[in-house]
Amino acid sequence: MDLGGKTALVTGGSGDIGGAIARALAAAGVDVAVTYVGSAQRAAESVAAVQAAGRRGVAIQLDQRDAASIGACAATVLKAFGRLDILVNNAAWNIGIPFGDLDALTSDIWDRVLETNLRGPFLLARAFAPELRRHKTGRIVNIASVAGLSPGGSSIAYASSKAALIHLTHCLAVAMAPGVTVNCVAPGLVEGTRMADRLPEAVRQGARSQAVLGRTGSAEDIAAQVVTFCRAESVTGQVVVVDGGMPVGMR
Numbered sequence: 001m002d003l004g005g006k007t008a009l010v011t012g013g014s015g016d017i018g019g020a021i022a023r024a025l026a027a028a029g030v031d032v033a034v035t036y037v038g039s040a041q042r043a044a045e046s047v048a049a050v051q052a053a054g055r056r057g058v059a060i061q062l063d064q065r066d067a068a069s070i071g072a073c074a075a076t077v078l079k080a081f082g083r084l085d086i087l088v089n090n091a092a093w094n095i096g097i098p099f100g101d102l103d104a105l106t107s108d109i110w111d112r113v114l115e116t117n118l119r120g121p122f123l124l125a126r127a128f129a130p131e132l133r134r135h136k137t138g139r140i141v142n143i144a145s146v147a148g149l150s151p152g153g154s155s156i157a158y159a160s161s162k163a164a165l166i167h168l169t170h171c172l173a174v175a176m177a178p179g180v181t182v183n184c185v186a187p188g189l190v191e192g193t194r195m196a197d198r199l200p201e202a203v204r205q206g207a208r209s210q211a212v213l214g215r216t217g218s219a220e221d222i223a224a225q226v227v228t229f230c231r232a233e234s235v236t237g238q239v240v241v242v243d244g245g246m247p248v249g250m251r
């Protein structure tokens, strides 16, 4: 599908990967709204990049843990663009808690992770479903993690939220067919992001050395896969891992 003239909402567009997705969609001819929570300046930079590509850009503050504000966000997007073709559920929150330290994973942290990383994407999909179905060529792309495919990542809550987001992708692909495709990108370590930079260099080097390509991928690699999913006409319910190729993860 030619993406020229389409419109998108990228959640977490103030983040490293969300910003790259916004830029890649704009380069493909898409008008892009981005959401942010506290990083207004970084969201403004993503919008400026979209506008520099000759597309309309808008930043919307949204804490997607607040279910009531999701409807208002949808209304703001539709007022700004008049339509929505693409929803990219990229925003997420995490905190490092060793898997073995079960007591440190409190119910408050569990709720914050699951509300942000799982319930938020569902509520956004639900809010935009009538609009996405209306065009019969709607697209939802969820950003999960390899931590949702095998136990790993920053915490049990994060890994569980991403596993559930992958299954939500499958369920929504059924629910939203035939007018809307729903797919998922599962990144491994994404070089150059603040999330990855918080890890010890030894961990990053370990990931690079296991990847058959000798690198684990960049924010631009994730963004390119999002654009590929948006262009695809006959692909839905799929998860593509972007991690440089880990032999243990190949099925």
Ligand SMILES: NC(=O)c1ccc[n+]([C@@H]2O[C@H](COP(=O)([O-])OP(=O)(O)OC[C@H]3O[C@@H](n4cnc5c(N)ncnc54)[C@H](OP(=O)(O)O)[C@@H]3O)[C@@H](O)[C@H]2O)c1
Binding pocket: 011, 012, 013, 014, 015, 016, 017, 018, 035, 036, 037, 038, 039, 040, 062, 063, 064, 065, 089, 090, 091, 092, 093, 116, 143, 144, 145, 146, 186, 187, 188, 189, 190, 191, 193, 194, 195, 196
């Ligand atoms: N970086 C990696 O190595 C890596 C690996 C695997 C998967 N991923 C996934 O890729 C996606 C993007 O990651 P990233 O590295 O770009 O992370 P990031 O730079 O930390 O960005 C996270 C984004 O999520 C937003 N956010 C956080 N809490 C939110 C909430 N309650 N409501 C709405 N938005 C919220 C943040 O907004 P503010 O900044 O405005 O607060 C920010 O825009 C995430 O889904 C992450 O799990 C990343």
